[in-house]
Amino acid sequence: MANKSAFLIDLDGTLYHGERMVAGADELIRALEERKIPFLFLTNNSSASPETVALRLNKMGIPARPEQVCTSSMAAAAYIAGRKPGASVAVFGEAGLRGAVSAAGLKEFDAGGDRPDVVLQGIDREFSYEKLAQAGRWVLAGAEFVLTNPDLLLPSEGGLMPGAGTLGASIESMTGTKPAVIGKPSPILMNFAFNLLGRSASEVTVIGDNMMTDIKAGADSGCGSLLVLTEEGVTTPHNLERHKQLAGAEPDLVMHSLYEVKEWVLSR
Structure with a gap:
């Protein structure tokens, strides 16, 4: 090497x-x-922005700048923008994912419309039965399904938690549609x-x-x-x-x- x-x-x-x-x-x-x-x-991890990640690292004593951070959220938003510039995106995720979607010039979907162009799902610690139902309906109606990362488990101080891949598996199971996996x-x-x-x-x-x-x-x-x-x-x-x-x-x-x-x- x-x-x-x-x-x-x-x-x-x-x-x-x-x-x-x-x-x-x-x-x-x-x-x-x-x-x-x-x-x-x-x-x-798609939950945090590069700024938040860098701040967390610095607090631990690890020197970091936001421009040194590359997340699955950033890559997912760029992937969608490259294929469908200005697409409407239904985001099932947290602040880092929403920020990346906005920065890539994509439009976060207004639930009052017909359906989004893309269902984009990452880690979402407020995921619910209702969110699963809505995401699945949109994918069944023709929205593209994009998953930030396939991780089934998320380490935490209290033990292992379901990761983005576990949530994505539920949408895939409901719809029979495999997502484009970014991470x-x-x-x-x-x-x-x-x-x-x-x-x-x-x-x-x-x-x-x-x-x-x-x-x-x-x-x-x-x-x-x-x-x-x-x-x-x-x-x-x-x-x-x-x-x-x-x-x-x-x-x-x-x-x-x-x-x-x-x-x-x-x-x-």
Whole structure:
């Protein structure tokens, strides 16, 4: 991986868990900043804006600027705008998703109309039976179905919660319509991030804790991959082989801490 000169770095489980920073995250990011190595924070989470994500990281002691954050919301809005400029979009999600839709020049759908052009769904912690019914009816009536990310589980301080993919599965089950999936491991988010970095896939390494999203995304998009086995991550030394089989992918590198990742970066 000698030619890899830029990085896409996962957040939850890699740099933090809940409101707690993973050991060494601050030192890794400072090392990248000091050496002016290009990188982006890359997250499937669609709930927060880049400004909110950067603020959260800074509060933990991890230096971050909004322009260094790439979310599935941003990529989803760009995907829709590229296919249907100015489309009307019914948003089933939170502030980060609504902000991305507005920033991309899309129109949030007024429920008083016939149907939206697109049903866009991400994590929505106020999802309900009524929302499921409405989203499903619109998709059945011909609206395109776009899902920000396929994550079935969302880590939280209180334990695992349903992720955007779990909510999306209910809409898919009701309608028989598979969504266009934006987030990792889809190449849609990865290609969007490559463009933001101004780098080709061959120049980039994705760093993350999840074989099924981060590492598979690297394999499917043609970039390098570095799996970090932190205590807070999805993949551990105990489940690594099973997760490799489930993902159908192999990481280029495996490291056991962010301190080890930092030393590897500094040695290059």
